[in-house]
Each structure stands twice: as C-alpha cells, then as structure tokens.
Amino acid sequence: MSVRKIVADLHAELVRYNLVVWTAGNVSGRIPGEDLFVIKPSGVSYDELTPENMVVCDLDGNLVEGEHAPSSDTAAHAYVYRNMPDVGGVVHTHSTYASAWAARGEAIPCVLTAMADEFGGEIPVGPFALIGDDSIGQGIVETLKGHRSKAVLMQNHGVFSIGKDAKAAVKAAVMCEDVARTVHVARQLGEPLPIPQDDIDRLYDRYQNVYGQRSPR
Amino acid sequence: MSVRKIVADLHAELVRYNLVVWTAGNVSGRIPGEDLFVIKPSGVSYDELTPENMVVCDLDGNLVEGEHAPSSDTAAHAYVYRNMPDVGGVVHTHSTYASAWAARGEAIPCVLTAMADEFGGEIPVGPFALIGDDSIGQGIVETLKGHRSKAVLMQNHGVFSIGKDAKAAVKAAVMCEDVARTVHVARQLGEPLPIPQDDIDRLYDRYQNVYGQRSPR
Amino acid sequence: MSVRKIVADLHAELVRYNLVVWTAGNVSGRIPGEDLFVIKPSGVSYDELTPENMVVCDLDGNLVEGEHAPSSDTAAHAYVYRNMPDVGGVVHTHSTYASAWAARGEAIPCVLTAMADEFGGEIPVGPFALIGDDSIGQGIVETLKGHRSKAVLMQNHGVFSIGKDAKAAVKAAVMCEDVARTVHVARQLGEPLPIPQDDIDRLYDRYQNVYGQRSPR
Amino acid sequence: MSVRKIVADLHAELVRYNLVVWTAGNVSGRIPGEDLFVIKPSGVSYDELTPENMVVCDLDGNLVEGEHAPSSDTAAHAYVYRNMPDVGGVVHTHSTYASAWAARGEAIPCVLTAMADEFGGEIPVGPFALIGDDSIGQGIVETLKGHRSKAVLMQNHGVFSIGKDAKAAVKAAVMCEDVARTVHVARQLGEPLPIPQDDIDRLYDRYQNVYGQRSPR
Numbered sequence: 001m002s003v004r005k006i007v008a009d010l011h012a013e014l015v016r017y018n019l020v021v022w023t024a025g026n027v028s029g030r031i032p033g034e035d036l037f038v039i040k041p042s043g044v045s046y047d048e049l050t051p052e053n054m055v056v057c058d059l060d061g062n063l064v065e066g067e068h069a070p071s072s073d074t075a076a077h078a079y080v081y082r083n084m085p086d087v088g089g090v091v092h093t094h095s096t097y098a099s100a101w102a103a104r105g106e107a108i109p110c111v112l113t114a115m116a117d118e119f120g121g122e123i124p125v126g127p128f129a130l131i132g133d134d135s136i137g138q139g140i141v142e143t144l145k146g147h148r149s150k151a152v153l154m155q156n157h158g159v160f161s162i163g164k165d166a167k168a169a170v171k172a173a174v175m176c177e178d179v180a181r182t183v184h185v186a187r188q189l190g191e192p193l194p195i196p197q198d199d200i201d202r203l204y205d206r207y208q209n210v211y212g213q214r215s216p217r
Numbered sequence: 218m219s220v221r222k223i224v225a226d227l228h229a230e231l232v233r234y235n236l237v238v239w240t241a242g243n244v245s246g247r248i249p250g251e252d253l254f255v256i257k258p259s260g261v262s263y264d265e266l267t268p269e270n271m272v273v274c275d276l277d278g279n280l281v282e283g284e285h286a287p288s289s290d291t292a293a294h295a296y297v298y299r300n301m302p303d304v305g306g307v308v309h310t311h312s313t314y315a316s317a318w319a320a321r322g323e324a325i326p327c328v329l330t331a332m333a334d335e336f337g338g339e340i341p342v343g344p345f346a347l348i349g350d351d352s353i354g355q356g357i358v359e360t361l362k363g364h365r366s367k368a369v370l371m372q373n374h375g376v377f378s379i380g381k382d383a384k385a386a387v388k389a390a391v392m393c394e395d396v397a398r399t400v401h402v403a404r405q406l407g408e409p410l411p412i413p414q415d416d417i418d419r420l421y422d423r424y425q426n427v428y429g430q431r432s433p434r
Numbered sequence: 435m436s437v438r439k440i441v442a443d444l445h446a447e448l449v450r451y452n453l454v455v456w457t458a459g460n461v462s463g464r465i466p467g468e469d470l471f472v473i474k475p476s477g478v479s480y481d482e483l484t485p486e487n488m489v490v491c492d493l494d495g496n497l498v499e500g501e502h503a504p505s506s507d508t509a510a511h512a513y514v515y516r517n518m519p520d521v522g523g524v525v526h527t528h529s530t531y532a533s534a535w536a537a538r539g540e541a542i543p544c545v546l547t548a549m550a551d552e553f554g555g556e557i558p559v560g561p562f563a564l565i566g567d568d569s570i571g572q573g574i575v576e577t578l579k580g581h582r583s584k585a586v587l588m589q590n591h592g593v594f595s596i597g598k599d600a601k602a603a604v605k606a607a608v609m610c611e612d613v614a615r616t617v618h619v620a621r622q623l624g625e626p627l628p629i630p631q632d633d634i635d636r637l638y639d640r641y642q643n644v645y646g647q648r649s650p651r
Numbered sequence: 652m653s654v655r656k657i658v659a660d661l662h663a664e665l666v667r668y669n670l671v672v673w674t675a676g677n678v679s680g681r682i683p684g685e686d687l688f689v690i691k692p693s694g695v696s697y698d699e700l701t702p703e704n705m706v707v708c709d710l711d712g713n714l715v716e717g718e719h720a721p722s723s724d725t726a727a728h729a730y731v732y733r734n735m736p737d738v739g740g741v742v743h744t745h746s747t748y749a750s751a752w753a754a755r756g757e758a759i760p761c762v763l764t765a766m767a768d769e770f771g772g773e774i775p776v777g778p779f780a781l782i783g784d785d786s787i788g789q790g791i792v793e794t795l796k797g798h799r800s801k802a803v804l805m806q807n808h809g810v811f812s813i814g815k816d817a818k819a820a821v822k823a824a825v826m827c828e829d830v831a832r833t834v835h836v837a838r839q840l841g842e843p844l845p846i847p848q849d850d851i852d853r854l855y856d857r858y859q860n861v862y863g864q865r866s867p868r
Contacts, residue, residue: 103400
C-alpha cells in the first residue's frame with residue numbers, strides 16, 4: 001500500500017476515536033528511502049481525504065507534490081523527521097483529555113499497566129511554543145529524544161506523537177488520549193495508586209521486546 | 218451550491234459533533250445580495266431536513282417562503298443579520314460544555330492556542346434574556362459587536378455563533394464546544410496555565426491574516 | 435402509523451442518544467380508545483425490535499398479545515396508564531447523568547431555559563422502590579401527578595418519563611438526560627446561576643401554550 | 652451458531668459500547684464439552700475479525716488451531732477456565748470508568764438497582780499483577796470465586812468479566828462500565844445514597860431466579 005494511501009486512510013482513525021474536530025489534526029508518514037514525507041493537505045475535511053489529494057513535502061517542509069497547501073503544522077512534522085531519523089510517522093491532535101493535561105502543563109503519571117506497556121512511564125510535557133518557525137518542532141524533539149514516551153503534551157496546545165511509521169504514531173495518539181482520559185477520571189475522585197518503577201520497567205521491556213517480536217497487540 | 222442546500226446540509230455537522238439533541242439547534246445563512254436568510258424550519262428533525270423544506274425569512278424574521286414555520290429562534294437570527302451587516306451565518310445550540318459555562322455565567326478563559334487562533338481570546342458571556350422579543354438578539358449583538366470572538370455564551374441558555382457565512386458560523390459553534398470541553402476538563406484538576414496576551418494576539422493575527430490568506434485550515 | 439410501529443421505532447432514539455445499554459430501557463404507548471398499551475418485549479435487543487414482536491398488555495399489565503414476555507418494567511408502565519388517563523406514552527431508562535442525580539436522591543435544579551421550557555422547573559426525585567409490585571408505579575404517579583415535570587428520577591434507580599404519546603415521552607427522556615448532563619457539568623466548577631421563578635413560569639407558559647399551538651420545536 | 656462465530660461477533664459489542672480502543676480488549680468462549688476455548692487473535696483489528704481467524708486454545712493456553720497468535724491475555728483466560736468449570740465466557744477490557752476505579756484500587760459501591768440486579772453488590776478489586784505468568788488469572792479467580800459479582804477490577808489494569816457463556820460475560824463487561832460511569836458521576840457531586848443490604852439481596856435474588864427463569868432482560 002502506498003504511503004499516500006496509508007496516510008489518507010489513517011485520518012479515519014483520528015475521527016473514529018474522536019481525537020479531532022473539524023480539520024484540526026493531521027497525520028504524516030515518511031516515504032521510505034527518500035527525504036520526503038506525505039502529509040494531510042490544509043483545509044480539506046476528513047471525509048474528502050484521498051491518496052490523490054495528500055501532499056508530499058521535503059524535510060524542510062517545502063511542498064514537493066500536491067495541489068493543496070500542506071497542513072499548517074507541516075514545519076513541526078518536518079523538524080521531527082529532520083532530527084529523528086528513526087521516526088517514520090508523526091501525528092498531531094488537540095484531543096480533549098490530553099490537551100487538558102497540556103493546558104495545566106502537567107505530565108500524565110503512569111498509573112495504568114497499558115501506559116507502562118505503550119509509553120514506558122509518564123507522558124511528558126513539552127514547552128509552550130508559537131507556530132510560525134521551528135519552535136514547536138524543537139520542543140517536540142527536545143522532549144521525546146531519548147525518552148521512552150512516543151507522545152508529548154505541548155503546553156497549552158495539544159499532542160504530538162511519533163512512531164516507526166504513520167500507523168504506530170496514530171496508535172500512540174489513540175493510546176495517549178485513552179490513558180489521559182482514564183487517569184483524569186481516576187484522579188477526579190482521589191489519588192490513583194502508583195505502579196513501582198521496577199514493574200513499569202518490566203512491563204515496558206516485555207511489551208517492546210518479547211511481546212513485540214511476535215506480533216503487535 | 219444554493220444557500221438552501223448549504224444550510225440544510227450544515228445541520229448534519231451539529232449532529233455529527235453532538236452539539237444538539239432532538240431538534241434543539243439551528244443554522245441560518247444570509248442570501249447574498251438580498252435582505253433575506255435561509256433557516257431551519259421549526260419541528261422538523263435533523264434527519265428530514267432538505268433544501269426544499271428550509272424556510273426563507275426577511276430581516277425582520279417574517280416568513281417569506283416555506284411551508285413550515287421558521288425556527289422558534291428566528292427573531293434572534295434576524296436581529297443579528299439586521300445589525301451586523303458582515304455576518305453571513307448564525308448558529309444556535311445548547312451544546313453541553315458551552316451551556317454549562319453559560320449556566321454559571323462564566324466566560325471561557327483563553328488557555329489553548331486553538332482558542333487564540335479561532336476566538337482571539339476568551340469566549341464571552343451574554344445577558345440572560347427571554348425569548349419572545351428582540352432581547353436575545355440584542356444580547357448577542359451587544360456582546361459580539363467589536364469583539365474578536367465569533368461565539369457568545371448566553372447566560373442560562375446556550376451558544377450563538379456567527380461567521381462570514383453559515384459554514385464559518387458552524388465551525389465557530391463546533392470549536393466553541395470543543396474548547397469549552399477541554400478547558401472544563403483542564404480546570405477539573407487544577408488551574409490551566411495562562412497564555413500571555415501578546416502571544417494570544419500573535420496567534421490570532423496570524424490565523425486571521427497570514428494563514429487565512431492562503432487557505433482555511 | 436400503528437402504535438406498534440411507533441413504539442418499535444422510538445427505541446432507536448434511546449440508542450441514538452445513548453440513554454440505554456444492552457436491553458435496559460423501554461418505551462410504551464397507549465392504544466387510543468382502548469384500555470391497552472404496546473410495550474417492548476423482554477430480552478430482545480434494540481436491533482431486533484419490529485412492529486410484529488412488540489407486545490400488547492392491558493392496564494393491569496397482563497399480556498394480551500405477543501409471543502414474548504413483556505418488559506420486566508411493565509407493571510410500572512401499567513400503573514401509570516391506569517392512574518393518569520392523559521398519559522399516552524411512558525419511557526424508562528437508566529441514562530447516566532439522570533441516574534447519577536437519582537443515586538444521590540437529588541432533584542435537578544432549573545438553571546437552563548431549555549429546562550424551563552420542557553419541564554417548567556426542577557426535575558423531581560421519586561422514592562426508592564423495589565420491582566415486583568406497584569411500588570415503582572405508585573412512586574412515579576405520586577411524584578408526577580400535578581407536577582409540571584414530565585420526568586421523575588427514581589431514587590437509586592433511573593428515569594421514568596411520560597407524555598401525551600410515546601414520542602413526547604421519549605422527547606422528555608432525551609431532554610432529561612441532556613439537562614441532567616449540562617447541569618452536572620455546570621456544577622462541577624461552581625454554582626449555576628438561578629433563573630427567577632417568574633421567568634421560569636413565563637418560559638414554561640410560552641413553550642406549552644403560545645409556542646405549542648403552532649408546532650413542536 | 653458456532654462458538655467461533657459467536658466470539659467473533661461479540662467483539663462488535665465492545666466497540667459499540669466504547670469499551671475498547673485499538674486492539675486492547677478481547678472475548679473468549681469455552682467450546683461446550685471440550686477442554687478448549689475460542690479467543691481473539693493477537694494484533695487483528697476489530698473490523699477484521701471473522702469466525703475463521705479466531706483461534707482455539709487448550710486450557711493451558713496453548714494454541715491448538717489458528718494462523719495467528721492468540722491474544723496476549725490468553726493465559727489469564729485459560730487460568731479462569733481451568734479453575735472455574737462453570738465459566739463459559741471471559742472478557743477483558745480497559746474500559747475508561749471501570750479502569751479509573753481500578754487505578755485507585757477502589758471497589759464500586761452498590762448504589763444502583765441495576766448493580767444489585769446484575770452484580771448482587773459491589774464490584775470488587777483484584778490484586779496488582781504482572782502479565783507473563785498465572786498472576787493475573789489467579790487474581791481473577793481468587794476475587795470472583797464465590798463472589799456474586801461477575802466482574803473484577805484488576806488494580807491499575809482494567810476489567811475481567813465472566814459468565815455462563817461469552818455473551819453473558821460481554822453483558823457483564825458492558826454493565827460494569829455503565830455502572831462504573833454512573834456511580835463515578837454520582838460521586839462527583841456528593842455521596843450516593845446507600846441501598847440497604849436486604850434490598851440488594853432481594854433485587855439480586857429476583858433477577859437471578861424468578862426473573863431469570865422467564866427470559867433474560
């Protein structure tokens with residue numbers, strides 16, 4: 001399946017899991033072996049996305065192919081691809097619960113085994129950064145480089161998630177909102193019980209290695 | 218596409234984003250070049266709306282064309298069109314989170330970059346006003362005239378949003394509920410971090426000008 | 435349209451508005467001119483309801499027509515029809531927010547104009563009552579007879595709503611959950627502003643009379 | 652209908668009631684008269700489940716039939732079947748509200764008649780247990796053996812539910828999330844009223860016996 005088709009189709013997952021409203025969220029995927037990535041066009045609704053209307057950009061975020069302008073978040077995606085060579089997919093959303101943690105500038109504590117599996121610990125907060133230059137991209141990379149978490153809560157803004165490919169980045173965005181919501185709900189009526197660091201490490205290690213070698217859950 | 222079709226179709230967005238239950242919400246759109254607007258008929262469910270059963274009113278809210286009575290909120294829509302010549306679309310909903318802020322008579326503070334982009338600051342509260350005369354329309358116009366926000370929380374009532382056309386007003390209604398929910402959730406567990414006024418101004422300016430000149434997000 | 439078809443179809447509204455899970459909610463409608471009503475069969479999922487598998491009961495709740503047993507809540511519906519001759523429809527749900535107010539035994543205060551329109555004031559609480567005899571029916575009738583509200587929050591249980599026909603009772607159930615949710619959300623972050631009793635009376639009077647004489651909203 | 656088809660189809664109920672995201676939840680069903688059970692394959696999305704791609708395991712959790720690896724939660728399902736001969740179905744989810752109670756290690760108190768009917772009292776908490784051996788299965792069995800509740804909140808993890816067959820276990824998972832949510836919402840604004848133990852017993856007895864002998868609700 002072409003990266004154009006994969007990226008176009010994956011936007012349906014953002015809609016299915018209520019991570020986006022209107023056109024406020026986007027998926028991109030690196031084209032293997034080239035310094036290019038496919039991203040959502042700006043101002044096109046999720047219902048209308050097709051492999052054909054996706055746009056292709058180089059790693060400086062310049063439009064290479066496509067009739068529409070690329071997503072207004074393209075610079076941030078490009079910065080991540082330029083600076084994290086192992087990343088093959090990037091997702092951006094303003095999903096409700098994750099953005100609420102981001103509005104308070106508060107990391108999501110790891111109090112669920114599913115968080116330990118997927119994120120290996122807390123989901124961290126990145127800096128407040130304005131759109132228009134590389135500030136957002138820098139904030140993402142500084143926060144996630146060397147961190148187990150594949151998602152970052154950009155302060156007062158929303159979520160960026162990364163993965164080895166676009167599908168993995170979408171999975172991280174979906175799981176991020178899911179755990180953001182569950183931990184929020186848990187904390188509304190008291191303090192969640194902590195999971196010992198050793199157990200978090202064991203769960204993460206198993207999920208990424210032993211388990212991961214067989215097949216994705 | 219005719220204004221009748223545009224207005225009929227846009228009601229599906231209110232349903233899609235869960236902004237309405239039963240028949241309690243409506244969209245209208247000004248007919249370009251005429252002192253008329255198209256609005257939802259009263260008592261017709263969202264499933265049954267068609268270009269043909271939309272109704273046309275003059276700017277005093279009198280029925281000009283249509284077999285059904287116009288929405289019971291027509292007077293408020295008409296007052297806005299009469300007094301805000303640049304407004305081409307009006308939307309009314311009782312969407313949950315926005316109406317909750319309205320029930321407390323509390324403006325939604327601008328703590329998300331998406332709010333700064335779309336609303337340029339807080340979403341303000343309008344007065345408590347009874348249906349039956351121009352009170353609601355006056356409250357909307359007094360609150361929104363000269364204000365950056367395209368949405369107003371009418372106290373103890375719900376949301377009215379405006380735009381250059383019906384689609385823009387629907388977008389404002391969708392974004393209003395989205396940020397009302399996210400800021401509500403953020404505040405449930407503490408205080409969201411403020412965004413400096415300078416940064417709000419910069420974001421709003423960019424989104425409305427630089428960004429807007431290319432294409433809608 | 436036959437009462438069987440009306441009642442079968444209206445269950446889809448309970449599903450659409452997320453008022454029910456599994457098979458835990460039911461609609462009934464009086465057959466005009468006869469001492470009979472149509473009600474959901476027990477243990478049939480919402481997907482499988484048809485005019486043909488609805489069951490007909492007399493006003494003592496005895497099965498008159500149908501191959502399935504009637505809903506386990508039939509005795510309560512029957513008691514209402516026996517004791518409130520103007521009621522033509524009854525709905526029962528465990529919808530989340532209304533049931534949460536019911537679990538605390540707390541009436542929903544009238545702080546939204548939509549509540550004043552539809553319910554004319556607060557939505558009251560009925561007694562704790564066990565299934566198995568007329569206790570639930572009695573609790574409903576004692577609470578709603580002479581009350582403006584068309585819905586009652588049965589303590590620790592859920593909602594019963596009534597109307598001139600089955601559709602009106604479903605509308606009351608939908609609006610009850612909608613206002614239960616909005617007022618809940620409002621109160622999570624402070625106290626909603628009260629609406630003066632005079633204004634509640636004016637809104638209710640207009641909605642039930644002036645407005646009602648034209649057409650339903 | 653074959654157990655393969657029943658189990659494949661029942662996953663749609665987890666999706667319908669929003670109990671799962673991505674692939675994080677699974678249903679299994681015992682094959683009558685054999686020491687085998689059918690379970691979801693690992694890493695297959697809910698949209699793609701068919702009777703044919705379900706997998707069959709023995710009661711030690713070894714794969715007996717199927718081209719995919721069984722769910723990563725298979726050991727826990729197998730332990731339950733091995734140690735609770737009356738159990739014919741097992742379901743695992745991370746549904747939001749139930750998992751929030753689990754994150755705090757707090758049982759859900761029985762303050763709704765629907766809980767008394769289905770669970771006969773509180774929904775209990777099981778121990779924190781790591782995946783990889785029989786710890787999770789042991790925690791489930793220790794908690795549920797001899798308990799009225801058909802669901803257990805595994806600490807910091809999620810829900811396991813059981814039933815006489817797969818459908819009953821799915822019903823328990825659906826009802827568990829429903830009451831977890833309603834009781835959570837109730838407690839957000841105060842303390843729910845308790846239901847006297849005698850009344851809980853009467854409701855449970857009626858629902859399981861008198862009522863159950865006629866037909867399922």
